[in-house]
Amino acid sequence: MTNELKGKVNYSINGNIAILEVDNPPVNPLSSGVRAGLSESIAKANADESIEGIILTGAGRSFIAGADISEFGKSYDGPDLHAALREIEFSNKPVLAAINGAALGGGLETALVCNYRMGTNQAIVGLPEVNLGLLPGAGGTQRLPRLIGPSQALKMMLAGTPLTAKKALEQGIIDAISENSLIEDAIAFLQEKIGLSEHPKVRDKNEKVLEARGAENVLAEAKALAAKTRRGQFAPGQIIACVEAAINEDDFDVGMKKESDYFLECLMNPQREAMIHIFFGERAASKIADIPKETPLMPIKKAGIIGSGTMGGGIAMNLANAGIPVLILDQDEKNLEKGMSVIEKNYQMMVDRGRMSQEQKEMVMGLITPTLSYDDLSDVDIAVEAVYENLDLKQEIFKTLDEVTKGDAILASNTSGLDIDAIASVTNRPGKVVGTHFFSPANVMRLLEVVRGKDSSDETMATVMSLGKKMKKAAVVSLNAPGFIGNRMLAGYTHQANMLLLEGALPNQVDSALESFGMSMGPFRMLDLVGLDLGWRARKLADIETPLANKISDELCERDRFGQKNSKGFYNYSEGSRAPNPAPENEEIYKEISNKNNIERREISDQEIIDRCILALVNEGARILEEGVAQRSGDMDIVYINGYGFPIWRGGPMFYANQLGLEEVINKMSAFSELDEEFWKPAPLLKKLSEISGTFGEAPGLDERAELLSFKNANMGGV
Numbered sequence: 140m141t142n143e144l145k146g147k148v149n150y151s152i153n154g155n156i157a158i159l160e161v162d163n164p165p166v167n168p169l170s171s172g173v174r175a176g177l178s179e180s181i182a183k184a185n186a187d188e189s190i191e192g193i194i195l196t197g198a199g200r201s202f203i204a205g206a207d208i209s210e211f212g213k214s215y216d217g218p219d220l221h222a223a224l225r226e227i228e229f230s231n232k233p234v235l236a237a238i239n240g241a242a243l244g245g246g247l248e249t250a251l252v253c254n255y256r257m258g259t260n261q262a263i264v265g266l267p268e269v270n271l272g273l274l275p276g277a278g279g280t281q282r283l284p285r286l287i288g289p290s291q292a293l294k295m296m297l298a299g300t301p302l303t304a305k306k307a308l309e310q311g312i313i314d315a316i317s318e319n320s321l322i323e324d325a326i327a328f329l330q331e332k333i334g335l336s337e338h339p340k341v342r343d344k345n346e347k348v349l350e351a352r353g354a355e356n357v358l359a360e361a362k363a364l365a366a367k368t369r370r371g372q373f374a375p376g377q378i379i380a381c382v383e384a385a386i387n388e389d390d391f392d393v394g395m396k397k398e399s400d401y402f403l404e405c406l407m408n409p410q411r412e413a414m415i416h417i418f419f420g421e422r423a424a425s426k427i428a429d430i431p432k433e434t435p436l437m438p439i440k441k442a443g444i445i446g447s448g449t450m451g452g453g454i455a456m457n458l459a460n461a462g463i464p465v466l467i468l469d470q471d472e473k474n475l476e477k478g479m480s481v482i483e484k485n486y487q488m489m490v491d492r493g494r495m496s497q498e499q500k501e502m503v504m505g506l507i508t509p510t511l512s513y514d515d516l517s518d519v520d521i522a523v524e525a526v527y528e529n530l531d532l533k534q535e536i537f538k539t540l541d542e543v544t545k546g547d548a549i550l551a552s553n554t555s556g557l558d559i560d561a562i563a564s565v566t567n568r569p570g571k572v573v574g575t576h577f578f579s580p581a582n583v584m585r586l587l588e589v590v591r592g593k594d595s596s597d598e599t600m601a602t603v604m605s606l607g608k609k610m611k612k613a614a615v616v617s618l619n620a621p622g623f624i625g626n627r628m629l630a631g632y633t634h635q636a637n638m639l640l641l642e643g644a645l646p647n648q649v650d651s652a653l654e655s656f657g658m659s660m661g662p663f664r665m666l667d668l669v670g671l672d673l674g675w676r677a678r679k680l681a682d683i684e685t686p687l688a689n690k691i692s693d694e695l696c697e698r699d700r701f702g703q704k705n706s707k708g709f710y711n712y713s714e715g716s717r718a719p720n721p722a723p724e725n726e727e728i729y730k731e732i733s734n735k736n737n738i739e740r741r742e743i744s745d746q747e748i749i750d751r752c753i754l755a756l757v758n759e760g761a762r763i764l765e766e767g768v769a770q771r772s773g774d775m776d777i778v779y780i781n782g783y784g785f786p787i788w789r790g791g792p793m794f795y796a797n798q799l800g801l802e803e804v805i806n807k808m809s810a811f812s813e814l815d816e817e818f819w820k821p822a823p824l825l826k827k828l829s830e831i832s833g834t835f836g837e838a839p840g841l842d843e844r845a846e847l848l849s850f851k852n853a854n855m856g857g858v
């Protein structure tokens with residue numbers, strides 16, 4: 140093997156068994172050296188007369204995490220995966236996959252060419268390629284339907300979520316679970332099979348695919364599922380087409396050829412690049428550039444939540460789901476009871492939908508303890524305050540937390556916009572104070588903005604980021620600046636949506652245009668959901684004149700139209716329904732306000748709607764980046780996809796801008812500047828990058844960014 144190859148396969152012998160161990164830390168993807176190693180080791184075992192069986196396993200915590208994702212989109216000359224898998228499948232000696240951890244994507248596909256599969260209790264198996272804009276391209280679409288039936292296989296491939304070993308055994312993906320030493324159990328299993336004249340090959344199991352032949356509902360159900368859960372995505376249709384081939388083609392290899400062709404189409408599709416950008420982007424976001432990897436983490440063995448409302452309850456569920464005991468505190472007994480019953484109902488819903496077993500529900504409920512007393516928080520390692528947005532109240536709570544919790548406990552505030560430093564200032568431990576901005580509903584939404592105060596210590600930041608990962612959140616660091624990352628970008632987006640309404644578009648047109656772009660919900664549906672009265676009331680209270688962009692929504696509030704909460708806002712809602720119906724009675728209001736403000740209403744194209752709303756995100760994103768509020772452009776993509784319904788297959792707003800070309804972005808913006816010169820002034824970083832044909836992807840580090848813009852010393856600290 141040459142040096143350029145990445146990863147290897149260790150070869151050892153135990154009696155008459157060869158043990159092949161994939162070794163490519165940390166998760167054993169099928170990089171070039173692994174592919175070469177597999178071919179070589181199988182050949183070696185087959186050539187050795189003393190060997191009668193082969194075990195394939197993984198070093199460390201993973202079996203094989205799939206193809207090496209970093210190779211996609213690049214040209215590589217390494218050995219071919221299909222060839223290696225063919226050698227395993229047609230080995231003269233039986234091969235058993237001893238699955239010691241994650242067998243995902245190409246990892247499960249490797250296990251599927253083995254004759255037998257055994258897993259530990261920690262093993263997980265899945266085909267998550269769809270999350271990368273791909274399909275299982277190493278035989279998964281042909282073999283899995285043969286093993287578990289096309290219907291189940293389609294569900295698994297379209298969801299992309301892995302199964303536990305127990306589920307995999309129930310479904311017949313693995314043959315056994317090892318309760319003790321995996322390799323010892325695998326050897327014992329294989330010894331029993333060695334004498335058999337034939338060993339099963341998944342490719343030969345045709346019964347289940349033949350059963351589905353002619354049963355149109357299998358593919359129709361899959362198409363309906365994909366339309367519902369993966370709107371706008373290219374790969375799901377390709378996966379379904381592959382399974383159609385598995386069902387209808389008599390020759391297994393014809394199905395394989397189709398799979399290869401459809402895989403290639405996915406590989407060439409821009410969605411694949413966008414989704415892989417998000418895969419690596421999420422992992423990059425979890426790292427903080429100036430905090431060393433070795434920074435010690437504080438163990439989080441117990442947590443406290445202050446506030447048992449929707450947010451507090453959702454955060455408590457996240458912690459319990461991560462196995463962390465949590466106390467939930469409210470000073471009002473009724474609120475506390477209500478909060479606990481909402482948590483219980485949410486879990487019950489998961490049980491009813493088959494997402495959790497009754498046993499699991501009891502376990503997580505057992506980890507959540509209600510309390511009325513701050514004294515009970517004395518031994519928590521982290522306390523997360525989740526009360527409504529009021530600085531005085533939050534400061535009061537932090538003073539109390541500072542007194543009652545142990546000295547090294549982390550104190551976190553779930554604020555969506557208040558100044559973390561002002562909150563930290565009332566404590567004697569500003570280094571332990573951090574913002575944790577969860578998104579509602581916190582038990583569902585993956586985004587977590589971790590807000591770094593000017594004094595937040597490295598240990599605090601690293602610990603909270605790691606806790607975010609344990610809670611399966613997409614955690615992104617923001618400096619303590621107004622609006623943090625997400626809401627600051629959102630302001631420009633909703634501003635443009637509101638201006639479009641004044642200029643002649645209707646809510647339904649704006650929403651449809653952005654939903655067809657891929658946003659999960661248009662801005663006016665979103666505003667109706669949040670409630671139009673929040674801003675209106677705040678402006679009244681502060682005695683602030685209504686800005687032009689908010690004139691329509693404030694007028695709707697004057698007419699008692701608050702949004703979904705009272706069944707009328709930009710749309711009308713039928714009793715108990717969230718489905719928006721057009722509200723023609725509002726059109727006069729729109730016209731009247733446009734007239735009053737001397738705005739001539741005109742026909743607006745869908746493209747203009749998309750450009751103005753999305754480029755508003757991009758321009759503000761560029762400012763956030765140049766100010767150092769976000770560490771890298773990919774972080775903003777992660778924020779928008781996980782918190783604001785931006786389509787993952789477009790890779791987030793900053794990636795989308797790169798795809799469009801930053802020069803084109805600037806051109807479009809300068810055309811809009813006739814409408815509002817101030818708003819469309821390009822961020823200096825965006826302008827500079829467009830002039831040098833750069834992209835946000837090549838995001839320079841903070842220092843270089845400052846250099847590029849001669850921004851040294853400006854806004855790089857706690858803005």
Ligand code: 3H9
Nearest residue numbers: 168204205206207208209241243244245267275276277422
């Ligand atoms: C495929 O298989 C296509 C085939 O069907 C067809 C081929 C023809 N490659 O997530 P972590 C890196 S497509 C390269 O933090 P965890 C990751 O970037 C593949 N690198 O660990 C990170 O790097 P860094 C289908 C990979 O313990 C480090 O490993 N497979 C790969 O939280 C640790 O990762 C998948 O989609 C990879 N395949 O979770 C599975 N996987 O330290 C993708 C990870 O520099 N992987 N890395 O930031 C996962 O889901 C998780 O990594 C796993 C471990 C559950 C395995």
